[in-house]
Amino acid sequence: MEMIGKLAQRDERVVFVGSDLGAGVLAAMRAASPERFFMEGVSEQAIIGIAAGMAMDGFIPYVNTIATFLTRRCYEQLAVDVCMHGLPVRLIASGGGAVYAPLGPTHMAFDDFALLRALPGMTIVAPCDAPEMARLMEASLDLAGPLYVRIAKGGDPVVSRAELPFTIGRAILLEEPGDVLFVGTGVMTTRALAARELLAARGIDVGMLHAHTVAPLDVKAIRDAARDVRLVVTVEEHFRNGGLGSAVVEAFADAGVAMPVLRCGFPPAYSYAFGSQDHVLTKNGLDPAGLARAVEDILAARTVPA
């Protein structure tokens, strides 16, 4: 979030629009550029419209609130006001996936990718850690159309690598493919990397492609990385349906490529497990051990041609 203030210092087009969230958030920006700092009420529909109206006059509004409210509550505003006009509104979504597990399903965004993938022109990015988030924010300034950013909890282990170039829309190959290829997004890339270590210890070679950009999907990178693997495993903190896994399956189907794909994500149910993000991930087999087990099981079941 502090990055928004830094961008605002550098670029007069940058405006912040909040929705009664985060006491004291961006205090420095508010002090430095009060005329471009708008903390509005609990009124997501109006906020998206207001941001769109500003963007129509050449501003780049960064809008922040909780992921579920920034997607479900104002979906028509996102479609009509933002996407139909192709405006550079930046949706900075707090608490994607299971980050707000203790708060229950009203606050958990398991459907944000699915909802936003249906909007023409919407770019969807889920960075895996803070340094990658910073690289994304740098790149966000010059993206032409709308952008949705699912920010992580904060304090996540750093697995992104500064030497690998970050470009919106380009997946990053973190580990060369083996028999299997993980395609992950957001902080699930971190879990998948850990699962990869567990599988390597058991003699299964797994590559890791980090698809931080869910839409538009980097189909070429995925097809290239999957060329010689037996199995692609998508890993996301999202419903199995409608998100990254669905996008990957569609990409193979559209290309006429027969590729077994295991989609790891949440089942179609509202989660009342509470606890923590890790608790909810583990309960749904999305922790490193669970992911490794799923890969072993599917390979052992010989549903995948050797």
Next chain:
Amino acid sequence: MNGASVLDARSIALRGRIVDALEGGRRGHVGASLSLVEILRVLYDDVLRVRPAEPSWPDRDRFILSKGHGCLTLYAVLADAGFFPVDELARQCTPDALLGGHPDTHVPGVEAATGALGHGLALGVGMALAARMRGRPARTFVVMGDGEIDEGSVWEAALSAAKHNLSHLAAIIDYNKLQSYGPVSDVLPLEPLADKWRAFGFAVREVDGHDVAALRATFAALPFEDGKPNLIVAHTIKGRGIPFAEGDPLWHHKASVDAETVARLRGALAVAAHA
């Protein structure tokens, strides 16, 4: 202030343009467009600082037809002002036409795509804030329908407009008192309408929405109060100018307008012109 003032030749001629568009596309929101004619006519003739030859002129006043289904009137007025050729009207809603059943920004002079209700006021708040940030003299005008303001998003935007003291923003309600299904008073009552907006922090005036001189005087009085956004309740008649359509919810939208109906509409306007 019942909206029954006499229509002059220009108002009748603009209605003729609306019938041209209706004839071309064989469809349209007739009643919802006819209540708007004088509001848009006065805005484009006397109020808005716009340049038809330069629709993106940065200092222009912004106009949003939030009740996008009233677009037949917007098209007639924009064509009349020279934003695009008048003969586009007759192609309305035909395959690959410039003009569709709701306005969009492919049409020169249209600031925002509307049609889904309850979006325009928030867009207008954003535009007004943008003008303030840029230090531009531009004003923002938003026309909403009465049924439209059932949408909660309108009231969210109203709160922000008052918070930011947007005296260079004016919202106009086309209060024809008839929404799609029936009378506003039956479907979802709005009264006391003016007081609601006052309570939301707006400076409010009411006007006969078909009285050209009264509309001119009302717009000329903007801003009504320092530091407050403006709200004009324009009392209108749905279907105004076509006696057999006036006040009839069945004329809110017509999905198949045949040649006989077009002839009846033209006949009614001819009678009005000679009255």
